[in-house]
Amino acid sequence: MDVPRANGALIAKERELLERLVGVATVRAALQRVSPEVRASYEGITPMTRIPTADVEAVYYAVAEEAGRDPLVLHREIVRNAVEAALKSIWRLLLKFTSDDAIIRRTPLFFSRGLSRGELSAQLVGPGHAEIRLVGWADVSVMQINGISAAVEAVLLCAGRRQVEVEGTRTLDGARFDAYWQV
Numbered sequence: 001m002d003v004p005r006a007n008g009a010l011i012a013k014e015r016e017l018l019e020r021l022v023g024v025a026t027v028r029a030a031l032q033r034v035s036p037e038v039r040a041s042y043e044g045i046t047p048m049t050r051i052p053t054a055d056v057e058a059v060y061y062a063v064a065e066e067a068g069r070d071p072l073v074l075h076r077e078i079v080r081n082a083v084e085a086a087l088k089s090i091w092r093l094l095l096k097f098t099s100d101d102a103i104i105r106r107t108p109l110f111f112s113r114g115l116s117r118g119e120l121s122a123q124l125v126g127p128g129h130a131e132i133r134l135v136g137w138a139d140v141s142v143m144q145i146n147g148i149s150a151a152v153e154a155v156l157l158c159a160g161r162r163q164v165e166v167e168g169t170r171t172l173d174g175a176r177f178d179a180y181w182q183v
Contacts, residue, residue, distance in 0.1 A: 004117035004137065004144070005050035012045050013082045014056075021078065022067040030062035050116055057143045075143055076150040083110075083154035095159035103159050104130040104179075110155060111148065118174055120148075128183040134174035145175045152179055 019027050031039050034055075041055040060078075064071035087095065095103060101124045108120040111134075118137030125131050132152060134140060145168040156164045161181040168177045 002117065004053045004115065004140075006053050006056055006116075007114050008045040008049035008051055009047035010082060010086070010114050011042075011051055011056055012047065013085060014078050015042075015045070017078050017081050017085075018063055018074075021074075022063060022069070026066050027063055030059065030066040033062040033066065034058045053115070053117075053141070053144060057141060060143065072143065072146045076146055079147045079150035080154045080157075083151045084158055087155070087158045095155070098159060100124055100127075100130070100161075103155065104132075107132055107152060107155065110151065114151070115144070115148075128181050130179040132177040132179065133171075134177070137174045138172065140170070140174055142170075145170065145177075148175070149177055152177060156181055 015027070031042065034042070035058075038055045038058045041051055042059050045051050060075050061071050063069075064074045067074070104122045104124045107122040107130075111118075111120040118134045118140065120132055120134055122130060122132040132148075134145075134148065137144075149166040149168040153164050153166045156166075156179060163182040164179065165181075166177055166179045168175050
């Protein structure tokens with residue numbers, strides 16, 4: 001079975017942000033809480049590697065426990081900041097001049113670069129509302145749904161949309177995300 005994997009460059013950026021937020025010592029202590037295999041996988045990430053999402057999740061739960069934080073809130077904050085950092089280049093400026101429909105149609109492209117499992121489709125449902133579907137990942141974890149929600153939120157915020165909220169719910173074949181923003 002194909003193991004879901006995350007892009008090493010994105011996870012390296014997330015680790016940098018985690019260390020800034022909770023401290024290097026906290027992340028190091030958390031890495032002692034995970035199995036040696038997970039620790040080696042996480043510590044060995046490079047921009048060219050793809051790390052199992054389960055390993056990344058184990059580290060997030062360990063860091064959250066070590067830091068006394070809610071793991072999903074911590075994860076959402078880090079993912080949102082990592083995506084925003086990735087879009088600080090010319091992309092951010094271009095996104096501000098892009099229509100809602102064009103941004104939503106490009107959402108699957110952003111996803112495909114970050115995760116190896118599943119496929120996104122997205123459509124604008126109405127003013128300030130988009131529906132995004134993840135298929136092909138029936139056992140997607142709550143943390144991955146949380147991360148995809150945070151990433152969509154970050155893209156819309158970087159595109160200048162205000163009061164963005166993204167709600168993700170599990171479906172039989174993956175997840176459904178409803179994105180809302182002020183028009």
